[in-house]
Amino acid sequence: MAALFEKTSIKSLELENRSVRSATWSAVSDRKGFVTDRAIEFYSTVTDGGIGLIVTGFQYVMANGIAMPYQMGNYSDDCLEGLSRLVGAIHSRGGKVVAQLVHTGSKANPKLFPEPGEIWGPSAVTDPLTSSTPKEMTQQDIHQVIEAYAAAASRSQKAGFDGIQLHGAHGYGINQFLSPATNQRTDGYGGDVNRRYRLLGEVMEAVKGAVGKDYPVFIKLSAHDYVEGGFTPEEALHVARRLAEDGIDGIEVSAGSRASSDGMIPSRKNVLKEEHEAYLAPLAARFKETVNVPIVTVGGFRSPGVVSKVLSDGLADYVALCRPLIRQPDLINRWKSGDLDKATCISCNGCFETGTDGQGVCCKIDKELKEKGRAS
Template identity: 35%
Template sequence: MSYLLAPLKRGKLVLKNRLVMPPMATSKSEEDGKVSEDILKYYDEKSKGGYISLVIIEHSFISQAGKASERQLSIADDSVVESLKKLSEIIHRNGSKTVMQINHAGSAAIRSITGTEVIGPSAVANPTKGDMPRELTCMEIEDIVQEFKAASLRVKAAGFDGVEIHSAHGYFLNQFFSPLTNKRTDEYGGDVKGRIKIHMDVIKAIREAVGDDFPILLRLGASDYMPGGSTVEDSKIAAREFEKAGVDILDISGGFCRYTIPGNTSQGYFSPLTEAIKKSVSIPVILTGGITEVQAAETLLSENKADLIGVGRAIYRDSNWAKRAVESLE
């Protein structure tokens, strides 16, 4: 029996196997953030044959102030919906399901890209990049919560099978989660439950907007791997709260270490995080990170390190990776 080929039938998002293509920025959108022909060709090529059960579309900015880079996909206004429909239709036609990741860069933004001042949970420089941010007021935080909500409705209108909230890699929501960048003393700071208050607000707003049947995923940077940063113990607490709030799948990655762990090149290097979080919740958990071999994916699943396996750079480099992987196990 193949673990990777087993269907996932728990919850709202039924998947034919356990292979996921995680979100990877392509910088291929039009200048205004709309879907380009290059984007359509890229995802058509990656999803051809439907060997990947779930394709997660690269992070897309929810507002101009939250734009992370040039040629990043936009989910910031209603004008993008029609072109995004073409994207979801291609992936569905190829036989895969697809969700869209929505994001705000926060203090990882650069003024020369956004044209606006850089903002964050606290006036603390982002350890990865960006200008010194201005600390947000509570009213401004609520405005951004509403931007996440509006973005989720556009994702649903564009025909996707779910929406993923991005709180990893040192971006906006992850900045609230990490003690390195969240020095607030109000309700949005302090202990873990304070630092995830904005996440809970976003999840609640999105669930009210999209309804009970539309899957919500959350990508969590579950450890910064830095002194004074977020830890797996923080993430176990957060994961339980996210499940209670209505998140359907947790997609685990790094925090301010981003998508790698310095000095660790093992297959599935985030598996200590996913294993600990999986024991804390009943919803499915995705493991991504350095997985390039089919047997490694099989082993990680058989050892209950995760429920789903994300294969990023191997699929990015080789569009036939998934086809060969599935056929080798059949």
């Protein structure tokens, strides 16, 4: 486990080990997206489990950018007090945390908007999952989104976050602009890959302008849409080169969305054998060969041996986990202490269903076991 427990740094960000909690919508905010005491408790538990870096669940940067109930907001200075409290709790326990920022574009859920509003997308392409057809954004709308990202990044810095991560994956706003399946614009924001990159390039410029060049700015990028006519790894590698030129500090390589074919969704099911694990590491390795920025691999890490091998083979610099830490928030400390049992998560995705009551996302299997225990 030597490589996993190596100390590293990215700019001013000093990390205890090479494990990352991949962004996890945790349904622990209130209906306005404000941080609650439950959120503090939730993130404190994850911090105490020994993770090197936490990426928060996706925080919406504009009122019409929310997709999930009790999602965390970063859309106005009213959010600042709670976000600062959250960071304070994590830092006081020795943790490091970056804020994941998102506008969910055509995947936004208008039932969660504070007041009636439009759903926005790069083009009026019906979303296969929500069945809503967004309004094609005007250039004024685009500038509003870019400014909202910059304002949220600046707010994150004020709140004390150790950096930000742009959500450029899983079929949300930035990914929608990058993908030819959802971006069919004929102006300067659509067309070849460089034009589809324009929104992201302008977000990078605005964010960097807002937070300064020394503040870490990361991205989670889908390297493959796994939909017909979608964004491909070759285009994603080109985007990675552009991001490196524009000053990105690290790329977490993900892939797919809930619309992807053949189960190639970001949270793949049935990761039960070692050969199913690390399912995006080969894609991450292509980024590692292409750009000279830290690369994070995510997707299906369950066994400490697989984590070690991916790191020691140099396929990525950091390994991110999501579902295993929902079931066992102390997994990294367990591995550190020499208990090398694999994670008990069975990759059933039941946890996606658990966040809807406002009590927070949890392991559905454990919840059912507890309920049975209580009933018997």
